[in-house]
Amino acid sequence: MIPEIGHFSLALALALAIVQGVLPLLGASRGNLVWMQSAQSSAMGQVVFVGLAFAALMRSFVVSDFTVLNVVENSHSLKPILFKIAGTWGSHEGSLLLWVLILTVFGASVALFGSNIPAETKARVLSIQAWISVGFLSFLLFTSNPFERVFPPPANGSDLNPLLQDVGLAMHPPLLYFGYVGFSIVFSFAVAALLEGRVDAAWARWVRPWTLAAWISLTAGIALGSWWAYYELGWGGWWFWDPVENVSFMPWLMGTALLHSAIVTEKRDAFKSWTILLAILTFSLSLLGTFIVRSGLLTSVHAFAVDPERGLYILGLLGLSIGGSLALYAWRAPEMEGGGLFRPVSREAGLLLNNLILAAATGTVLFGTLYPLLLEALTGDKISVGPPFFNAAFVPMMLVLVLFMGVGPFLSWKRADIAGVLQRVRFIALLCVAAALVLWYVQTGAPVLAYVAVAAALWLLLATLREWALRIKLFVAPLTESARRARAVPRAAHGMTLAHAGLAVIILGMVGSSAWKSEEIAFVRPGDRVEIAGFEVLFEGVEQRRGPNYFADQGRLKVWRNGSYVTTLLPERRSYPVARSTTTESAIRSTLAGDLYASITEPASDAAAEGGAWTLRILYEPLVNFLWIGAGMLVLGGALSLSDRRLRVGAPRRARRPHPQPVE
Incomplete structure (x- = not known):
């Protein structure tokens, strides 16, 4: 009976999602406040019904209900309780249900906590989010029913893949999905802005917390998966440029670019259409990863499904969401240009360069991931694009990015004094070069690129600490004054410092564990x-x-x-x-x-x-x-930024259009 309740709950959630996708959108176009406000109750109803379905599936795993096919294929009565619970999302059907649950949680969160968002914008955002739910709920119900029964039930199940019976991997999928799906709400904000024809500082401030929350979770999920591979698989490595590793890395790269671009939109009213495009592409890459993992294109411990029909369904969703949003972008984005002007040497220019390098790096990883699949589909030839390609193409771009990351925080908005900036960091540059030469003398045998990477990591770390020290006048003013300044600095600024330093620590870990292993x-x-x-x-x-x-x-x-x-x-x-x-x-x-x-x-x-x-x-x-320490610093830096009061309650209120009146 419990599985039937779960199945019926998914059907009710789908019906609510269809209503939420239509009614608030019509209300926003007609100025009907009641219709717009219906999105909030619909969003809450969705999360309740999907949560009930997820609880029903988890209960089936916990009690070893072998009348449910999903439990038979992914559990066993002798399995420890933790892995019985983890088995809930250890299959294609269960993981997809978790995906939909997180999707509805984000929609309900906007409904609950988006009090400073205008009614029209909020209605459009929740409607777009509902249509994403419609796609995945229908996928669940029509092709991937997690509550399918089997009679007569077997005495025991087939057990979960032993490689997945690990504490680290039990937490890895939920964190990844929270990151993947978190970008869906940013996508919804972007499409809503295109429909409304308006992007401003207020919009960027609304988007940043959701982007940051998704980025934090995706960072933690990738780091946890890398740690699991390191200690569980027995090969002693932490990254192999596996296609399924890559499909989680690409949204992270693009999401990092989106975070920085949204800052410029908020601070300087610039990069509007570019920020919108990044929001669309980031979630599109998340959907692409879903297609690759669940389409049968790959055979991997990471891959969930091998049914081509499911792949075709996801490919249809992919085409509708990405194609539709990009077509809307091509139509409406030209109207959003404008904003603050800036010189080639400025913080805006530095962040633009950051975005371009990250976009190029994402394109490189995308090409290396899809090229073997496309070649096999077209010619039948099988090739492998592995670490040699990615290391040769990706690493140099990252070293250039790290070089500019060290300088970027010193640049001022609109126009910067490059001579003054170089004056502040020249000693650090000399110190890093000297350190690399000493390392070369003491520890020979590694490639030249390894010593360059160590110098780059030290450069980023010391330049980041130097900028933070200047900000609080450390060693210049009395310590009490420096402490007062540190307390006055926004948490987002402290978070940036911690995250940049964390990336430097990660690079040191990457180089040390690769070059001197x-x-x-x-x-x-x-x-x-x-x-x-x-x-x-x-x-x-x-x-x-x-x-x-x-x-x-x-x-x-x-x-x-x-x-x-x-x-x-x-x-x-x-x-x-x-x-x-x-x-x-x-x-x-x-x-x-x-x-x-x-x-x-x-x-x-x-x-x-x-x-x-x-x-x-x-x-x-x-x-x-240093890899795990640096990843922890990234997550902690992101969390510190997310806790900044300006992102929680201080979003500026845009100049409102006449408020719609309820229609009798």
Whole structure:
């Protein structure tokens, strides 16, 4: 009965979404306030019904209701409760239901917290959001019903993919979806602005918090997924330029450009049509990622569906949303030009350059991701575009971006004094070059680009700290005065400083763990020793142990350095009998300087239980934890900016048109 209630709730949500998509939009065009205000109750009704459906599906997983096909295919009665809950969104149908739930949550949030948005604009935004809901709710109901029954029910399920049975990955999809779907509300604001024919500072201020919230979540989701790949998959890497990694990275890049462009629209009434275009493209890239993951184009642990019919449905949604919005943009955007003028050397010009580089980088990743798929579709030839292409094409653009990021905050609006800016940062530039040369002398063997990247990271970090110090007059005024100035600085400015510094820390982690990584792969028996990066590792053997729904071969490694005992590492190779698959559980000794990383794989002979050799992989990853620290700084910087009171309650109220009167 509970699954039927969930299914019926989705049907009611679809009906409400259709009403919300039509009635408020008509009300905005006719000046009918009652019709416009209906969007708020419809949005709240949607989130209630979709939330009820999601709760019904989660309940089916928790109680192991094997009359539901989705539960049969993605759960097992012996699975730990956390992974039963995570199984709710571990399938195509369940993850799509989570997607729709977040979509309705954003619509309801605008309805609840958008009190400073004019009634006409709010009605249009919620109507556009409702039409997105219509697309995905109909997709759920007509092609991907999560409540489909199976009779007679089996005694047990097939279990969730063992690679997905991990705490980190249990949180990874919700964070990613919150980011993906969060950009839908920005898209709705952009289309509403095109329909209204008006973009101004107030519009940009309304859009920024939603953009920032989506960007924060997407950042956290990508970082968590990278961390999961690092410690769970056993290969010792954190990014592989996999197509499904790329489809989450592209909206992040474009969303970063959108954040900076909206600042110019708000502060200087410029970049209006460009900001609108970025809002459309950012959500379009989120939809493109949905199509790639769910269309059957890819076979990956990330991919959910392999049904081409579902792919065609999403492709239709993609064509309608992207094609329709871009056609509307081509029609209305020319009317939105204008705004503040600025010189080639100014903060506006710096942010424009930031946007252009990020857009070019997104295009590069898009080309590298889609080209193999298009080539295979047209010719049948299969090629792989991997790290060599992306590193050669993407990294140089990012280094140029980092160079200008260090200077950008020093520039003033409209016109900047380039000589004065260079005067403030020239010592930092010399210090970074000297540091790179010293590193080259001390730590040879890495590519030249690695030393350049270290210099660029130090440049961004020190320039960012220098700008913050100048802002509060640190070491110039008394500390009490500097503290007073720091409290007076808007939180958004502190957030920018923290986020830029976080990016510098991430770059240091990327370079250190890539350019100076050490790796040893050996066949070992009990008593064998392996040396790596100054560590001596003793393999003591393997013992069997049993988990809740798996069996494990657990290796035991003792680690010494300079004759002193350091730690014991316990890597595992797990076997899941229900899912009929194995996974590698790495063991990691983490420090700020670097990680000692160990994993064991298939034994080199069938006589493993009798002392046969095991394949042991040992890596030393310098500075790899800087990646997670820097990502945390990005998220914290974004959250600090989001908490700025100006974004929460201080949005300017635009000059209103005559307020529509209720129609009798």
